[in-house]
Amino acid sequence: xxxxxxxxxxxxxxxxxxxxxxxxxxxxxxxxxxxxxxxxxxxxxxxxxxxxxxxxxxxxxxxxxxxxxxxxxxxxxxxxxxxxxxxxxxxxxxxxxxxxxxxxxxxxxxxxxxxxxxxxxxxxxxxxxxxxxxxxxxxxxxxxxxxxxxxxxxxxxxxxxxxxxxxxxxxxxxxxxxxxxxxxxxxxxxxxxxxxxxxxxxxxxxxxxxxxxxxxxxxxxxxxxxxxxxxxxxxxxxxxxxxxxxxxxxxxxxxxxxxxxxxxxxxxxxxxxxxxxxxxxxxxxxxxxxxxxxxxxxxxxxxxxxxxxxxxxxxxxxxxxxxxxxxxxxxxxxxxxxxxxxxxxxx
Amino acid sequence: xxxxxxxxxxxxxxxxxxxxxxxxxxxxxxxxxxxxxxxxxxxxxxxxxxxxxxxxxxxxxxxxxxxxxxxxxxxxxxxxxxxxxxxxxxxxxxxxxxxxxxxxxxxxxxxxxxxxxxxxxxxxxxxxxxxxxxxxxxxxxxxxxxxxxxxxxxxxxxxxxxxxxxxxxxxxxxxxxxxxxxxxxxxxxxxxxxxxxxxxxxxxxxxxxxxxxxxxxxxxxxxxxxxxxxxxxxxxxxxxxxxxxxxxxxxxxxxxxxxxxxxxxxxxxxxxxxxxxxxxxxxxxxxxxxxxxxxxxxxxxxxxxxxxxxxxxxxxxxxxxxxxxxxxxxxxxxxxxxxxxxxxxxx
Numbered sequence: 001x002x003x004x005x006x007x008x009x010x011x012x013x014x015x016x017x018x019x020x021x022x023x024x025x026x027x028x029x030x031x032x033x034x035x036x037x038x039x040x041x042x043x044x045x046x047x048x049x050x051x052x053x054x055x056x057x058x059x060x061x062x063x064x065x066x067x068x069x070x071x072x073x074x075x076x077x078x079x080x081x082x083x084x085x086x087x088x089x090x091x092x093x094x095x096x097x098x099x100x101x102x103x104x105x106x107x108x109x110x111x112x113x114x115x116x117x118x119x120x121x122x123x124x125x126x127x128x129x130x131x132x133x134x135x136x137x138x139x140x141x142x143x144x145x146x147x148x149x150x151x152x153x154x155x156x157x158x159x160x161x162x163x164x165x166x167x168x169x170x171x172x173x174x175x176x177x178x179x180x181x182x183x184x185x186x187x188x189x190x191x192x193x194x195x196x197x198x199x200x201x202x203x204x205x206x207x208x209x210x211x212x213x214x215x216x217x218x219x220x221x222x223x224x225x226x227x228x229x230x231x232x233x234x235x236x237x238x239x240x241x242x243x244x245x246x247x248x249x250x251x252x253x254x255x256x257x258x259x260x261x262x263x264x265x266x267x268x269x270x271x272x273x274x275x276x277x278x279x280x281x282x283x284x285x286x287x288x289x290x291x292x293x294x295x296x297x298x299x300x301x302x303x304x305x306x307x308x309x310x311x312x313x314x315x316x317x318x319x320x321x322x323x324x325x326x327x328x329x330x331x332x333x334x335x336x337x338x339x340x341x342x343x344x345x346x347x
Numbered sequence: 348x349x350x351x352x353x354x355x356x357x358x359x360x361x362x363x364x365x366x367x368x369x370x371x372x373x374x375x376x377x378x379x380x381x382x383x384x385x386x387x388x389x390x391x392x393x394x395x396x397x398x399x400x401x402x403x404x405x406x407x408x409x410x411x412x413x414x415x416x417x418x419x420x421x422x423x424x425x426x427x428x429x430x431x432x433x434x435x436x437x438x439x440x441x442x443x444x445x446x447x448x449x450x451x452x453x454x455x456x457x458x459x460x461x462x463x464x465x466x467x468x469x470x471x472x473x474x475x476x477x478x479x480x481x482x483x484x485x486x487x488x489x490x491x492x493x494x495x496x497x498x499x500x501x502x503x504x505x506x507x508x509x510x511x512x513x514x515x516x517x518x519x520x521x522x523x524x525x526x527x528x529x530x531x532x533x534x535x536x537x538x539x540x541x542x543x544x545x546x547x548x549x550x551x552x553x554x555x556x557x558x559x560x561x562x563x564x565x566x567x568x569x570x571x572x573x574x575x576x577x578x579x580x581x582x583x584x585x586x587x588x589x590x591x592x593x594x595x596x597x598x599x600x601x602x603x604x605x606x607x608x609x610x611x612x613x614x615x616x617x618x619x620x621x622x623x624x625x626x627x628x629x630x631x632x633x634x635x636x637x638x639x640x641x642x643x644x645x646x647x648x649x650x651x652x653x654x655x656x657x658x659x660x661x662x663x664x665x666x667x668x669x670x671x672x673x674x675x676x677x678x679x680x681x682x683x684x685x686x687x688x689x690x691x692x693x694x
Contacts, residue, residue, distance in 0.1 A: 052627075274624055275623070276623060277621055280399075281638075283614060284640055286637065289624070
């Protein structure tokens with residue numbers, strides 16, 4: 001076994017502290033990655049606080065991982081020592097169900113091995129995430145990272161990037177379409193960059209007027225203060241697609257009514273409490289409320305290659321790991337533009 | 348003006364009583380139809396009680412209309428005196444918006460003239476529905492009815508039929524798919540007949556065990572007692588498509604969880620209170636909650652022709668108009684298999 005250093009929390013009321021644990025020796029299909037940067041995703045906080053239930057402690061969070069390959073198994077074909085590599089929200093899946101076979105491992109109908117707060121393929125060994133020195137992952141669940149982009153800014157693409165890219169592609173967002181982005185945070189700012197890069201007319205809908213300048217800088221063509229019901233009403237029946245990245249309780253009907261006929265609102269946030277949906281927000285225009293969860297390995301690689309070609313990365317604030325608790329507090333307040341990324345050499 | 352006899356309600360606390368009113372003389376594009384049968388739709392009751400707000404009184408309900416053409420305007424091409432004719436939920440629309448041009452008049456972005464509880468194209472003259480002796484409708488909003496089917500049983504196709512046919516077609520239900528129908532009432536029983544005629548494997552999900560025999564007679568291949576959470580769980584991640592025809596409050600998450608990846612639950616009922624939707628019911632399987640509203644004229648004609656070819660009609664209980672109040676009471680209790688239809692010669 002390999003000795004690993006990381007940061008873990010012992011329970012929902014604990015803080016993140018230095019933690020020593022072990023990972024398996026790389027098998028024939030595994031790569032051993034030295035972690036260079038790891039993003040802080042809002043879902044790290046949800047899970048560290050056990051807000052979704054069933055959390056496994058001690059927990060080493062982190063699923064926006066970039067690093068460098070230190071060792072490869074004998075059968076590994078796609079990576080060699082010294083390559084950059086990325087790991088996202090899962091490190092294995094059943095590989096045999098219809099979803100896995102379709103390259104949609106994130107919707108695996110068998111056992112999926114989440115990068116942390118889950119179990120390995122054996123369904124027993126706990127998984128530990130990216131707030132750590134090294135990780136061992138099957139090469140088929142490891143992503144190739146372009147050397148042409150700043151690495152710290154690439155890390156959040158592994159979750160925030162693919163979580164917004166996948167629904168934009170699945171629901172066929174393209175040139176000339178009107179796209180709304182609700183909530184300008186870690187996910188929302190990636191949605192603005194990606195949707196505008198795809199040729200859509202992007203409007204940011206935010207409760208905070210102070211985000212307007214940033215919204216436009218990130219590529220939005222319009223900004224609507226969503227607290228102002230008159231402004232919202234002026235955009236009724238207008239949008240082809242709305243991406244809702246808000247995980248706090250909010251009135252989703254106000255946004256559904258902005259969709260044109262056959263428009264789609266995709267939820268990518270995960271509010272712990274149910275959303276109240278009026279049938280009359282959906283029925284009269286045949287509107288759709290959908291959910292979307294990260295993306296599969298093939299699509300994540302496609303997104304990383306797309307971002308490399310289009311020079312798209314996340315806006316980040318790099319911190320030493322000793323500031324992770326402060327970063328959690330600031331993330332909960334929305335006080336980050338737009339993603340904290342831990343510099344793992346500070347470990 | 349033409350003198351018309353009908354039944355109307357004067358307000359949300361009134362009952363339906365005989366009522367005399369006038370309709371316009373048929374213009375060059377109009378047909379005058381002697382109404383032979385009119386179905387009683389649950390939305391007649393919602394509107395007579397002003398449960399959706401903004402009701403216009405006196406109200407002559409009824410939008411499941413079949414009858415015989417008595418007179419045609421000079422420019423009318425598709426109908427001649429003596430033809431059977433049908434009228435559904437709307438009698439005109441703006442004709443120029445994108446939805447009207449696409450044959451989706453039910454989603455008209457301008458003014459739609461609902462068959463009752465609305466206004467004509469002038470946006471002033473109230474419309475009166477099918478609980479009446481005759482109706483005058485532009486031929487473009489009038490449907491052709493096959494003489495090969497029993498007329499009383501055809502009437503409910505004009506709303507219950509198209510309301511279920513349209514989402515089955517739009518969401519591409521076909522052979523081998525697993526389709527769930529929630530609620531075996533006026534809409535639900537049509538959904539079972541139509542979906543099974545399209546080759547789907549149909550399961551009825553009902554709170555009432557007494558409906559099982561009927562469900563199977565109507566064409567369902569399976570029946571699940573939806574009050575039994577163990578039975579429901581056994582069907583998790585199983586359905587490609589679920590049609591939810593329940594207008595009472597219900598736990599929609601229990602049904603959403605029955606959908607497989609990329610499955611669609613289409614709401615065609617209109618519960619007056621919002622539905623509580625958990626993000627976790629949608630996000631992990633990229634499921635979709637959609638609404639669907641009746642159908643356009645082109646699709647309604649397609650449905651009527653399809654039903655004539657497949658010998659599909661509604662199961663009805665024919666009543667004299669003097670029993671309409673008792674029929675409303677029984678409809679509210681779910682005590683009808685599966686649609687009341689008024690024999691208008693009793694007027």
